[in-house]
Structures are given as structure tokens and as C-alpha cells.
Amino acid sequence: MQNMLTVVANTLKGGAKINGSRVVVSARSFADLTPQASFDIKRCDLHRLDEGPSVQTVLTREDGLRYYRTMQTVRRMELKADQLYKQKIIRGFCHLYDGQEACAVGIEAGINPTDHLITAYRVHGYTYTRGVSVKEILAELTGRKGGIAKGKGGSMHMYAKNFYGGNGIVGAQVPLGAGVALACQYQAKNEVCVTLYGDGAANQGQIFEAFNMAALWKLPCIFICENNKYGMGTSVERASASTDYYKRGDYIPGLRVDGMDVLSVREATRFAADYCRYGKGPILMELQTYRYHGHSMSDPGVSYRTRDEIQEVRGKSDPITMLKDRMISNNMASLEEIKDIDAEIRKEIEEAAQFATSDPEPPLEDLCNHIFFNDTPFEVRGTSPWVKLKSIS
Amino acid sequence: MAYLRSILRSGKNAVPAVLRREFHRTLPAAVQVTVRDAIKEALDEELERDERVFLLGEEVALFEGAYKVTRGLWKKYGDKRIIDTPITEIGFTGIAVGAAMAGLRPVVEYMSFNFSMQSVDHIINSAAKTYYMSGGLQPVSIVFRGPNGAAPGVAAQHAQCFAAWYGHVPGLKVVSPWSAEDAKGLLKSAIRDDNPVVFLENEIMYSVPFEMSEESQSKDFLIPIGKAKIERKGNHVTLVSHSHVVSRCMDAAAVLAKDGIECEVINLRTIRPMDMEAIETSVMKTKHLITVEGGWPQFGVGGEILARIMEGPGFSYLNAPAVRVTGVDIPMPYAKHLEENTLPQIKDIVFSVKKTLNV
Numbered sequence: 206m207q208n209m210l211t212v213v214a215n216t217l218k219g220g221a222k223i224n225g226s227r228v229v230v231s232a233r234s235f236a237d238l239t240p241q242a243s244f245d246i247k248r249c250d251l252h253r254l255d256e257g258p259s260v261q262t263v264l265t266r267e268d269g270l271r272y273y274r275t276m277q278t279v280r281r282m283e284l285k286a287d288q289l290y291k292q293k294i295i296r297g298f299c300h301l302y303d304g305q306e307a308c309a310v311g312i313e314a315g316i317n318p319t320d321h322l323i324t325a326y327r328v329h330g331y332t333y334t335r336g337v338s339v340k341e342i343l344a345e346l347t348g349r350k351g352g353i354a355k356g357k358g359g360s361m362h363m364y365a366k367n368f369y370g371g372n373g374i375v376g377a378q379v380p381l382g383a384g385v386a387l388a389c390q391y392q393a394k395n396e397v398c399v400t401l402y403g404d405g406a407a408n409q410g411q412i413f414e415a416f417n418m419a420a421l422w423k424l425p426c427i428f429i430c431e432n433n434k435y436g437m438g439t440s441v442e443r444a445s446a447s448t449d450y451y452k453r454g455d456y457i458p459g460l461r462v463d464g465m466d467v468l469s470v471r472e473a474t475r476f477a478a479d480y481c482r483y484g485k486g487p488i489l490m491e492l493q494t495y496r497y498h499g500h501s502m503s504d505p506g507v508s509y510r511t512r513d514e515i516q517e518v519r520g521k522s523d524p525i526t527m528l529k530d531r532m533i534s535n536n537m538a539s540l541e542e543i544k545d546i547d548a549e550i551r552k553e554i555e556e557a558a559q560f561a562t563s564d565p566e567p568p569l570e571d572l573c574n575h576i577f578f579n580d581t582p583f584e585v586r587g588t589s590p591w592v593k594l595k596s597i598s
Numbered sequence: 599m600a601y602l603r604s605i606l607r608s609g610k611n612a613v614p615a616v617l618r619r620e621f622h623r624t625l626p627a628a629v630q631v632t633v634r635d636a637i638k639e640a641l642d643e644e645l646e647r648d649e650r651v652f653l654l655g656e657e658v659a660l661f662e663g664a665y666k667v668t669r670g671l672w673k674k675y676g677d678k679r680i681i682d683t684p685i686t687e688i689g690f691t692g693i694a695v696g697a698a699m700a701g702l703r704p705v706v707e708y709m710s711f712n713f714s715m716q717s718v719d720h721i722i723n724s725a726a727k728t729y730y731m732s733g734g735l736q737p738v739s740i741v742f743r744g745p746n747g748a749a750p751g752v753a754a755q756h757a758q759c760f761a762a763w764y765g766h767v768p769g770l771k772v773v774s775p776w777s778a779e780d781a782k783g784l785l786k787s788a789i790r791d792d793n794p795v796v797f798l799e800n801e802i803m804y805s806v807p808f809e810m811s812e813e814s815q816s817k818d819f820l821i822p823i824g825k826a827k828i829e830r831k832g833n834h835v836t837l838v839s840h841s842h843v844v845s846r847c848m849d850a851a852a853v854l855a856k857d858g859i860e861c862e863v864i865n866l867r868t869i870r871p872m873d874m875e876a877i878e879t880s881v882m883k884t885k886h887l888i889t890v891e892g893g894w895p896q897f898g899v900g901g902e903i904l905a906r907i908m909e910g911p912g913f914s915y916l917n918a919p920a921v922r923v924t925g926v927d928i929p930m931p932y933a934k935h936l937e938e939n940t941l942p943q944i945k946d947i948v949f950s951v952k953k954t955l956n957v
Contacts, residue, residue: 356733371732380693381692384692388696388697388701414684417686418690575734577729578792578793
């Protein structure tokens with residue numbers, strides 16, 4: 206907040222200098238704004254790599270605004286989900302992503318839409334960056350027929366083209382992702398698969414099995430550990446004998462990245478994608494990030510960490526604020542325009558929430574559908590022998 | 599323990615010999631093919647037909663298969679399509695399912711379905727449920743195959759039958775072939791099916807030769823999943839079985855025939871979806887039902903069949919309670935005599951039939 210006031214004051218002062226009178230910010234035309242700027246980003250810790258991603262990156266105004274818009278949309282969408290959950294309109298499991306936006310947005314910025322991605326259950330952000338609308342995401346959370354999975358999957362089971370969910374079993378998504386990478390290699394299209402997992406999942410045996418086969422067969426797989434410091438209520442120190450997650454791939458090269466800085470994430474992802482796209486094999490990235498909410502909506506998130514810690518991250522490292530400050534202080538965007546974007550997003554989220562609460566639930570006729578793909582319709586036993594239901598592909 | 603190819607259809611109640619059934623009357627150009635070779639033919643033909651099909655599993659490539667089922671395939675198709683995996687079942691099953699999600703058509707071999715227990719999470723949670731959970735967005739075309747159930751002398755950890763476990767799960771198709779024709783036609787159907795199929799072979803059957811009709815030698819010979827086959831017609835009692843136990847039912851039927859009891863032997867072929875119509879039609883005719891399986895009794899395949907008969911039209915036709923003949927409810931012992939007495943023997947089936955018919 207302090208930062209923002211300073212920036213606004215500076216801008217106004219600037220205007221005053223030029224004209225000799227107070228100039229309102231909104232009068233400034235976009236032609237005065239810087240089209241792109243170069244930014245320093247943190248050097249990554251490296252494992253079995255001689256070189257890492259560049260420590261400087263160029264951000265265009267257009268990209269910056271897009272990243273801002275996307276991160277802010279994810280943030281607002283997750284906060285709306287929080288609200289809907291507290292109103293009991295969303296039920297069951299709901300794992301929110303606010304705080305980690307730079308990861309999803311930075312990764313998407315570093316790969317192509319034709320690349321592939323799979324993650325675990327904290328998935329709403331990735332569902333959005335992979336192309337599903339807020340409307341379809343919220344409607345899936347509220348279990349309506351307009352949801353991306355027609356209301357049959359819920360929070361953890363959302364899918365899209367080149368996006369494989371949404372997986373509820375911790376760690377299972379990692380061999381699956383390596384399998385998608387195998388398919389990429391098999392079909393020789395120079396595509397990669399980004400396979401995400403958390404610090405909690407990082408100790409799963411099947412992840413090491415996947416590492417082994419990925420390295421053995423040189424699969425184009427970017428393994429990414431989103432380390433948000435807590436696996437549910439267990440801090441990394443209490444769960445892992447080694448918390449250097451970027452080194453846990455052993456023979457797989459790794460890098461540790463500031464996951465709160467969307468530009469760092471983008472640069473690192475570009476680096477990783479370049480590495481593994483053309484046959485060098487898998488690579489591992491650890492994104493150091495943070496979640497503001499608890500593990501899920503049933504976890505207030507303060508029994509295993511302090512409110513001070515949460516506040517400190519919000520104040521010093523919030524990914525959205527960081528990007529906005531960078532852009533404003535480098536004259537790449539105006540406050541007005543940021544405000545406009547915020548307003549648009551608010552409207553979009555409201556409309557999506559409206560849809561998600563008014564769309565009807567899937568009809569009972571849909572109960573037994575989608576068991577098999579491309580199959581003839583068949584009978585499904587209901588709750589008693591007299592109840593015969595029908596399943597259509 | 600391969601069945602001997604001897605010609606004992608005489609009235610002798612002999613010895614360990616297995617009676618060779620006369621399958622069809624001389625059809626032109628029928629050949630003798632072992633179940634193992636039939637499976638291999640199916641794999642070969644489907645690999646040739648569709649670029650997206652590939653095999654993975656332990657020792658499937660260079661070693662030519664732990665049971666030599668995949669002999670010659672690696673030499674023909676190479677590293678890309680026949681993949682040797684490290685001994686990491688949950689890992690390679692997950693990888694196979696992921697590859698299927700991305701559009702390939704993997705065939706996963708388990709050296710024994712007992713090892714698939716490590717992979718069950720992927721078979722069920724990543725494969726079987728996904729098309730449903732995604733509201734129809736994400737199909738998973740994959741086959742899990744390998745020897746299931748009893749094998750001679752392998753003892754408890756290597757002899758469990760998983761038909762009931764996998765048969766329990768919506769979203770899976772579960773196939774359990776008996777003959778060479780079954781194996782070939784059903785495996786081809788399984789590979790062409792766009793859904794997850796668990797294909798339960800049996801080591802005892804691998805070396806058993808069967809006559810295969812000319813029709814079944816065609817590259818497009820398919821047996822539909824979900825249809826049982828009547829291996830032997832009869833009027834007095836219906837025996838329903840699957841996998842290697844079908845052989846025992848056929849042998850028991852031959853023994854009973856000498857006493858004038860004609861058994862109708864149904865080879866289930868598919869555990870899920872089960873062909874209840876075939877069973878019911880038969881029961882309406884014979885009025886007596888016995889299920890015969892190698893697996894454990896509790897919550898087994900036979901239990902499911904009996905429950906459905908109770909709930910369906912077949913019940914009112916029964917003249918006696920339907921019963922199950924199953925493996926003994928114990929882990930499989932090693933000593934030969936103990937092992938023999940853990941699985942349903944011919945005499946057990948004969949005994950059960952006579953009890954049911956009250957003769």
C-alpha cells in the first residue's frame with residue numbers, strides 16, 4: 206500500500222512538472238507508456254547444470270498486462286470460491302491457489318499451448334491457464350451441468366485439451382505426466398509435458414520410479430515441485446529428510462526458482478522447456494511459493510504456521526503486487542488501466558459466479574453416462590434389483 | 599503341468615490325464631495353436647494394425663517375455679514399440695495410463711497379476727474412473743494383461759485370482775479367456791476397445807493347444823467382450839466357469855456323462871460385463887446351477903452370479919439352491935498335495951453336481 210501511494214505521488218508530481226499544473230493520471234495516453242523493459246531476476250540454484258536461466262528478462266507491456274490480468278483473475282476466482290464454499294454452495298474438497306498464481310501463469314508463459322500439463326488437486330489456477338473459462342470452473346465447483354466436467358468431477362477433476370487434470374491421489378499424477386511425455390516422444394512432435402507435484406508429494410515412491418524411467422528413456426518431461434512449505438499441516442522440515450527438492454531427482458538436473466516472481470518462473474520454464482524439448486531428457490524445477498489459504502477449505506491454516514508469516518508473505522512477496530509495482534514504476538502501465546482491468550475481472554467473476562449458482566445440476570438421466578467411451582449403451586444396476594438405469598457413452 | 603495331449607475319451611477313469619475335447623468336427627484348415635501363441639498372434643496383429651499400440655512390462659522385449667508370450671515381437675517391432683521396464687509396477691502402470699490419456703494405446707504386461715496390486719491405484723483411480731470423472735472428456739484406451747490365479751508350485755504370494763477384485767469396479771472391463779480362440783479374439787477386442795480392459799490370462803493354459811477354426815485365423819477375428827460361450831450343451835445342470843477351471847468342468851462333464859448326467863458348461867469369457875442372459879437362459883433349461891472358480895469364495899465371481907440369479911428371472915426355475923465351487927479359503931500352499939486340494943478338482947465338481955441333483 207505504501208508503495209502504491211509513493212508511485213501515485215511520483216506520477217502526479219511528474220505530471221505537474223511537465224505541464225506546470227496538476228495533471229490527472231487518467232489523462233495520460235498509452236503512447237506515453239514504455240512498450241517494454243528489461244528486468245533483473247534472481248539467479249537460480251542449480252543442480253547438475255553448468256548454466257541456468259538468464260538473470261535478465263525482457264517484459265513487454267502487452268505480456269505484462271496479460272500476466273497481470275491472468276493472475277488477478279485466478280486470485281479473484283479463488284476468493285470467490287472461498288466465498289461460495291462458506292455459503293455451502295461448494296461442497297467437499299476445495300484446495301485454493303491464491304498466493305501461487307505466479308507459478309501457473311509463469312509456466313504457461315514459458316511453454317506452448319501445444320505442450321501438455323498435469324498437476325494434482327490444487328488445480329483451479331492451471332485449469333484456467335490451460336484454457337477453461339472461469340464460468341466453467343466455478344460451475345464445476347458448484348456441481349452444475351455447465352461445469353467443465355458436467356458436474357461429475359468437482360474441484361479435483363477438471364480436464365481440457367493437453368491438460369490432464371486435476372488428480373486426487375497425491376503423487377499419482379507424476380507417473381501419469383511421465384507417460385504423457387512418453388507419448389510426446391513416441392509421436393515425435395517436439396512437445397513437452399509439465400508434470401507438477403507439491404512438497405508433500407515429493408517423498409512418494411512412485412515419483413522416484415517416474416524419475417528413473419524418464420531419465421532412462423530421456424522423456425521430454427519437466428518435473429516441477431511447487432514447494433509451498435507445507436504438505437497439508439506438515440512443514441517441509443517435518444516431512445522430508447532433504448528439503449532441497451530440486452536436487453531430489455539425483456541424476457536429473459534441477460533448478461530452484463523464486464516461485465513468487467512470474468518473470469523468474471517464465472524464464473526458468475523457458476530454460477527447462479528448451480532443455481528437454483529436443484531429446485536431452487527430463488529436468489526438475491523447484492518453485493518456492495506460498496499459499497495464503499490453508500491446505501483446503503476445511504483447514505484454517507493457522508495451527509501449523511503463524512498469521513504473521515502469512516501476512517509477511519502477503520506484504521513482501523505477493524506475486525500480483527510485485528508485477529504491478531514493476532510495471533507501474535517502469536512506466537509500463539498506468540494505475541487507471543490496472544484499475545480498469547481489476548474492474549473487468551470483478552465483473553467477469555461475478556457473472557461466472559452468477560452462472561455457477563443458477564445453472565441447474567446435471568439431470569438424473571446423466572447419472573450413469575460416461576462410464577465407457579465409444580461404446581453401445583448398456584444397463585446399469587440401480588440401488589435395488591428393480592431399478593435398471595442406462596449408460597450412454 | 600501342461601495338460602497331456604492324450605486320447606482318453608474311453609470310459610477309463612484314469613489318472614492325471616486330461617481328456618482332449620473334440621472341438622469341432624473337421625473344419626477345413628483348422629490348426630492347433632497354444633494359448634500362448636494365440637495371445638502372441640493377437641499382439642502381433644494389433645501392433646501391425648495400429649501404430650499407437652505398444653507393449654510395456656518386465657522382460658517383454660529382450661527376454662521375450664517371462665512366459666515367452668512376447669517371443670519375437672521385439673525383434674520385429676523394436677525398442678519404440680516393445681519396452682522393457684524396470685521393476686517398478688506403480689511407476690510404469692502410471693506411465694502407461696498417462697500415455698493412454700495422451701492418445702496412445704498401451705498394453706501393459708504384469709509378470710503376474712499379483713504384482714498388479716502395487717498398481718491398483720492407477721488401474722482404478724487413474725484409468726477406470728477418469729472418463730466418468732471428466733464428464734466424458736478424457737478416455738483411457740489401455741489393456742492390462744498377464745497371468746492371473748493359480749500356477750503350479752508358486753505358493754501364496756504368486757497364486758491369487760484377481761477376477762473378483764477387478765470385476766468389482768465400474769469403468770473397467772474384465773476379461774478371462776480360456777481357449778486359444780478366446781485369448782486371440784478377446785485380446786484383439788480388448789486392444790481395439792477404447793476403454794481400460796483387464797485381461798486375465800493363466801499360466802496353466804499357456805501351453806495348452808486348441809484347435810482354431812479358419813475363421814479365427816483371420817486378422818480381423820474378434821470376439822465381443824461381454825459374451826459367454828457354451829462349450830458343452832446339456833440338460834441337467836449348468837456349470838458356469840472361467841479361465842483354466844473351464845477345463846476341469848469339461849473333464850467333470852465327461853465323467854458325469856457316463857452316469858447319464860449331461861452338464862451344460864458355460865465359459866464366461868468376460869467377468870465384467872457378465873453375460874447373465876446366457877446363464878439365465880441355461881438355468882431356465884437345466885434348473886440347476888453351479889458356479890466353478892479357482893478364486894476365493896468370499897465376495898467372489900460365484901457369489902455375484904448367485905446373487906444375480908436370486909434377483910432375476912432364473913430364480914423361479916431353480917429346482918435346487920444354486921451353489922458355488924471355489925478355491926479353498928486359504929492362501930495357496932506350496933506342497934503339491936496341499937496345493938491340489940486347494941483348487942476345485944474334478945471330483946469336487948462331480949460331487950457338487952450329484953449333491954445338487956440329489957443323486
